[in-house]
Amino acid sequence: MSNCLIGGNLISSPPAGRGEFNIAGSRPEWWDMPSCAPLRLMHLRFTEEELSVLIDMISLAAEVGSLNRKPGAKENFARFEELENTILEKVTHLGFGDIIEFDEALQRYRVTTDYLTRSFVQEAIDEMRNEIFWEELTLRLAERDVIRKIGLPAWNSLDEEKRKEHTKPIEKSYWEEFTKRGIDTLHLIARFETG
Amino acid sequence: MSNCLIGGNLISSPPAGRGEFNIAGSRPEWWDMPSCAPLRLMHLRFTEEELSVLIDMISLAAEVGSLNRKPGAKENFARFEELENTILEKVTHLGFGDIIEFDEALQRYRVTTDYLTRSFVQEAIDEMRNEIFWEELTLRLAERDVIRKIGLPAWNSLDEEKRKEHTKPIEKSYWEEFTKRGIDTLHLIARFETG
Numbered sequence: 001m002s003n004c005l006i007g008g009n010l011i012s013s014p015p016a017g018r019g020e021f022n023i024a025g026s027r028p029e030w031w032d033m034p035s036c037a038p039l040r041l042m043h044l045r046f047t048e049e050e051l052s053v054l055i056d057m058i059s060l061a062a063e064v065g066s067l068n069r070k071p072g073a074k075e076n077f078a079r080f081e082e083l084e085n086t087i088l089e090k091v092t093h094l095g096f097g098d099i100i101e102f103d104e105a106l107q108r109y110r111v112t113t114d115y116l117t118r119s120f121v122q123e124a125i126d127e128m129r130n131e132i133f134w135e136e137l138t139l140r141l142a143e144r145d146v147i148r149k150i151g152l153p154a155w156n157s158l159d160e161e162k163r164k165e166h167t168k169p170i171e172k173s174y175w176e177e178f179t180k181r182g183i184d185t186l187h188l189i190a191r192f193e194t195g
Numbered sequence: 196m197s198n199c200l201i202g203g204n205l206i207s208s209p210p211a212g213r214g215e216f217n218i219a220g221s222r223p224e225w226w227d228m229p230s231c232a233p234l235r236l237m238h239l240r241f242t243e244e245e246l247s248v249l250i251d252m253i254s255l256a257a258e259v260g261s262l263n264r265k266p267g268a269k270e271n272f273a274r275f276e277e278l279e280n281t282i283l284e285k286v287t288h289l290g291f292g293d294i295i296e297f298d299e300a301l302q303r304y305r306v307t308t309d310y311l312t313r314s315f316v317q318e319a320i321d322e323m324r325n326e327i328f329w330e331e332l333t334l335r336l337a338e339r340d341v342i343r344k345i346g347l348p349a350w351n352s353l354d355e356e357k358r359k360e361h362t363k364p365i366e367k368s369y370w371e372e373f374t375k376r377g378i379d380t381l382h383l384i385a386r387f388e389t390g
Contacts, residue, residue: 041240042289044282048235053278057256058249064259065252065315068322076315083248087239094237120260120271127263132324133331140328140378177383183335188372188380 051091055099058084059111060121085109134178142170246286250294253279254306255316280304329373337365 046054058080065073065080088109092100099115102108116122146166147155155163177185241249253275260268260275283304287295294310297303311317341361342350350358372380 040243042243042246042286043238043240044285045236045238048237050278050281051237053274054253057253057260057275057278060256060259061252064255064323065319067326068319069326070318070322073315073318073322076319079248080252083245083252086245090239091237120268123265123268124260124263124271127265127268128259129327129331131262131264132327133335136324136328137332141381144378174383183339185383185385186336186381187384188369189382189384190380 048095051094051096054087055091055096055111056119056121058087059116059119060124063121063125081108134175138171138174138178139167141174142167145170243290246289246291249282250286250291250306251314251316253282254311254314255319258316258320276303329370333366333369333373334362336369337362340365 062080062084065077068077085108088100088111092109099111100109101112103110111119111121143155143163146163150166158166257275257279260272263272280303283295283306287304294306295304296307298305306314306316338350338358341358345361353361
C-alpha cells in the first residue's frame with residue numbers, strides 16, 4: 001500500500017492538456033514531485049476503551065517529552081508531537097471528538113484542557129512531580145554530604161552499590177525530617193560552602 | 196465486527212452430537228458461555244517510523260504512570276500497563292522483535308533494557324527528573340518564604356497571579372544561587388523553623 005497517490009497517478013496518467021509525455025526526455029515543470037518510496041503501512045486494532053487509554057498515554061508522553069530541554073532533544077520531541085497530532089486527528093473521527101480540539105495557533109490537535117485536568121494524565125504529572133522532587137532532593141543532599149565527607153576522588157572510585165551503602169542512612173534521615181516538617185528547615189547557608 | 200466468534204458460532208450452529216437444541220428449554224452444560232456484547236474495533240494505520248515512535252511514547256507513559264503512588268492510581272496505571280503490553284505484543288510480529296522481550300516473571304512484554312537506555316525514553320526521563328527537581332525546588336522554597344513573610348491566611352486569599360508576583364523575584368534569586376553552586380549551600384537549619 002502506498003500513501004503516495006498523487007505521484008502514482010501522475011506516472012500512470014499525466015494530466016490532460018500537457019502534450020506528449022516523454023519519460024526519458026526533459027521533464028515538464030509539474031514533474032518535480034517529492035521522491036516517493038512506497039511506505040509499508042501497518043494496522044493496529046483497538047477497542048474503544050483501548051483507544052481512550054492510548055489517548056491518555058500519548059498525551060502524557062508528549063507532555064513529558066516537552067520537559068526535555070537538552071540540546072538535540074528538540075528533534076526527538078518533534079517526533080512525539082507529530083505522532084500525537086496524527087493519532088488525535090484520526091481518533092477525532094472515531095468518536096473522541098468531544099475531548100479533542102484543534103489548536104489554531106499551533107495548527108495541531110490536542111486534548112482539551114478540560115479533559116486533561118480531570119483525566120489521569122494531569123494526576124499522573126502532578127504526582128510524578130511530587131515523587132521526583134522528594135526522591136531527588138534526599139538523594140542529592142545525601143550524595144553531596146557523602147562527597148563532602150570522603151572527598152570526590154574517593155567517591156568517584158566507588159561503584160554504584162558502595163555509593164548506596166554510604167548514602168542510604170543519610171537519605172533516610174533527610175526523609176524523616178522532610179516527612180515531619182517538609183522543607184520548613186531547608187535554607188541556603190553560605191558559610192557551609194567552603195567547609 | 197465481533198471478537199466473540201465462539202459464542203456466535205455456538206448460537207447459529209450448536210456442536211454436532213449434542214441432540215435437540217431448544218432455545219427456550221433448559222440449557223446444556225456447554226451453554227454457559229461468557230456474556231458477549233460485540234466489541235467495536237477500530238483500526239489505526241501506522242508507518243514503520245510512526246510505530247517506532249509509538250513504542251517510545253507508550254513506554255515513557257507507562258514509566259511515568261508507575262511513579263504515581265496515590266491511592267486509586269493503581270487501577271489507572273494498570274490500564275496503561277495493559278495497553279503497553281497489548282501494543283508491544285502486536286508490534287513484536289511487525290518487525291520490532293529485536294527491541295521487545297517477554298518478561299517471564301511479570302508475564303508481560305516490555306522493551307529491552309538495552310533499547311531503553313539508548314533510546315530517547317531514558318533521556319527524556321533523566322532530563323525530566325532534572326528539570327522537575329530544580330523547578331520544584333525553587334518554587335517550593337519561594338512559596339515557603341512568601342508564606343512565612345505574609346502569613347498563610349494572606350497567602351490563601353491571593354489568586355494565582357498575585358501569588359506569582361510575590362514568588363517570582365524570590366524564585367529568581369534561588370535560581371541564580373543554584374546555577375552558581377548547585378545545592379552546595381542548601382542545609383537543614385532547625386532554628387529557622389519557628390522564626
